[in-house]
Amino acid sequence: xxxxxxxxxxxxxxxxxxxxxxxxxxxxxxxxxxxxxxxxxxxxxxxxxxxxxxxxxxxxxxxxxxxxxxxxxxxxxxxxxxxxxxxxxxxxxxxxxxxxxxxxxxxxxxxxxxxxxxxxxxxxxxxxxxxxxxxxxxxxxxxxxxxxxxxxxxxxxxxxxxxxxxxxxxxxxxxxxxxxxxxx
Numbered sequence: 001x002x003x004x005x006x007x008x009x010x011x012x013x014x015x016x017x018x019x020x021x022x023x024x025x026x027x028x029x030x031x032x033x034x035x036x037x038x039x040x041x042x043x044x045x046x047x048x049x050x051x052x053x054x055x056x057x058x059x060x061x062x063x064x065x066x067x068x069x070x071x072x073x074x075x076x077x078x079x080x081x082x083x084x085x086x087x088x089x090x091x092x093x094x095x096x097x098x099x100x101x102x103x104x105x106x107x108x109x110x111x112x113x114x115x116x117x118x119x120x121x122x123x124x125x126x127x128x129x130x131x132x133x134x135x136x137x138x139x140x141x142x143x144x145x146x147x148x149x150x151x152x153x154x155x156x157x158x159x160x161x162x163x164x165x166x167x168x169x170x171x172x173x174x175x176x177x178x179x180x181x182x183x184x
Contacts, residue, residue: 002176003112004127008119008148010134010141015158016117017075019133021082022167023115028083031172034108035079038090038118040097042144062092062100064107075117085112098124113175119148128177129153133163153179 009016067076067087080087092100132152157164
């Protein structure tokens with residue numbers, strides 16, 4: 001998917017949303033950017049998701065929510081505030097991830113570029129770019145991230161707010177995400 005940029009991370013609080021906000025601010029004046037935050041629920045992986053105030057029911061395979069202006073305080077709302085055209089949040093059981101993503105895509109439309117905060121989707125979809133963020137000095141990594149970080153086009157180090165990445169090296173051409181050549 002040439003219009004898809006996946007941002008993954010080693011764990012919670014590594015600065016994924018802040019990183020995405022910077023990208024949205026840079027490109028939203030010239031491109032329609034749709035942002036999707038995916039929370040994939042694996043068995044025994046709840047520790048990495050923080051306090052879940054609205055969990056999926058046993059009969060609910062996934063939930064897709066379009067974020068509105070009144071949700072500005074959430075991470076997904078921050079993406080909307082940064083200038084995203086639309087923002088969606090997907091909460092899904094691991095075995096339903098691809099179904100949930102495809103269902104969300106059917107609602108998005110054409111001529112948009114997509115930034116998706118997830119690791120898990122990289123196991124099913126080949127994006128234009130997969131950027132992986134980890135803390136400068138912490139090697140702790142959730143199991144689902146360990147399996148997928150090897151596919152990253154670039155591993156970015158962070159202190160949670162600042163990243164060792166030059167956003168001027170990222171580009172969109174013909175609705176495709178790219179890193180400028182000789183700049184990785």
